Amino acid sequence: MLFNVAIDGPAGxxxxxxxxxxxxxLGLQYLDTGATYRAATLGCIENNIKSTDEDGCRQMAxxxxxxxxxxxxxxxxxxxxxxVSARIRDDDVTARVSEYSAVPVIRHTLVAYQQKISEKGGFIAEGRDIGTVVFKDSPCKIYLSASPEVRAERRAHEIQSKGLHTDKPFQQLKEEILQSITERDFSDSTRTLAPLAIDAHATIFDTSSLTVDEVVAQLKAHIEQTI
Ligand code: C5P
Incomplete structure (x- = not known):
């Protein structure tokens, strides 16, 4: 069987x-698990399903x-x-995704789905619980970290480069994002079920002062050595 690679880390x-x-x-299939939580959240928002409504949440997931x-x-x-690939990036979904992704029935449904589609191996998945839950038997687990300020700045550049929120001063946008990711990190890492956590076997890479290409080069070398 082919291996799966786990990549976890906070927002941004x-x-x-x-x-x-x-x-x-590496010739692997990319899987963004956060997008599945965002899609379930969008379904709940659009259908007025509260996070306390277990049956409704299950049906959405x-x-x-x-x-x-x-x-x-x-x-x-x-x-x-x-x-819904673009719609799930909107602010209304981002603001509520941590609430819905903490709902046990949503997590169980989506983890089972993520594991099913990747069961033959050859996937590299990103999320919050990939090393601890989804690919817990993976021989290769990576945790990416960066300071909250760097993460907020990156997000602000990314958003404005897409032509969004360009009417806002950069500093103001960055401050708003910093607050939103700090809140999201707090909810994601303090929830009871599958919180954002560093698996005991994960290798941590701090990307604060690195470009994307530099991080990719380091991780590629690490994965090739590990496998
Ligand atoms: O990766 P992204 O920032 O798009 O994820 C959105 C949200 O989905 C996270 O803030 C977290 O609440 C949730 N999530 C999760 N488990 C994952 C991936 C994402 O709980 N494996």
Whole structure:
């Protein structure tokens, strides 16, 4: 069986760009598990399902699925067969995703789905509980960290480079993002079920002063050595 690689870390640690690039270089399939929690959250918001409604939350999580574009490996995330890949990045979803991703029935449903699609191996997945839960038997677990200020600054650049919130002064946007990721980190790492945590077998990389290419080069060397 092919191995799976686990990449965990807090919001804005560079996981997405790094994991996607690594997948290409190593010939693995990229999987963004955060997108599945975002899609379930979107379903709950759109259908007025409260996070205390266990049956409703289960039904929403069961309607999430992903597919991969064969030409570039990009993930398409769907809710009820609808492509929600862009919609799930909106602020209303980001503001509530930590609340819904702490709901046990949502986690159980999505973890089972993530494990099923990657059961044959050959995946590199990013998230919060990949090394501790989803790929807990993986021989290769990586935890990416970066200071909250660096993470907020990266996100602010990313957002403005997409032409969003360009009317806001950069510093103000950065401060708002810093507050939002600090709150999200706190909820994600203090929840009871599968909190964001560093697995005992994970190797930690601090990306604060590194470019994406530098992180990719370091991780690629590490993965090739480990496997
Ligand atoms: O990775 P991203 O920032 O898009 O993830 C959005 C949210 O989904 C996280 O803040 C966290 O609450 C949740 N998540 C999770 N477990 C994962 C991936 C994401 O709880 N494996």
């Amino acid at each position: 640690s560079g996981k997405t760009s790094v994991t996607f690039q690594l997948a290409k270089e 069961q309607q999430v699925d992903v597919e991969f574009n064969p030409s570039d490996g990009k993930q398409i995330t769907r809710f009820k067969q609808r492509d």
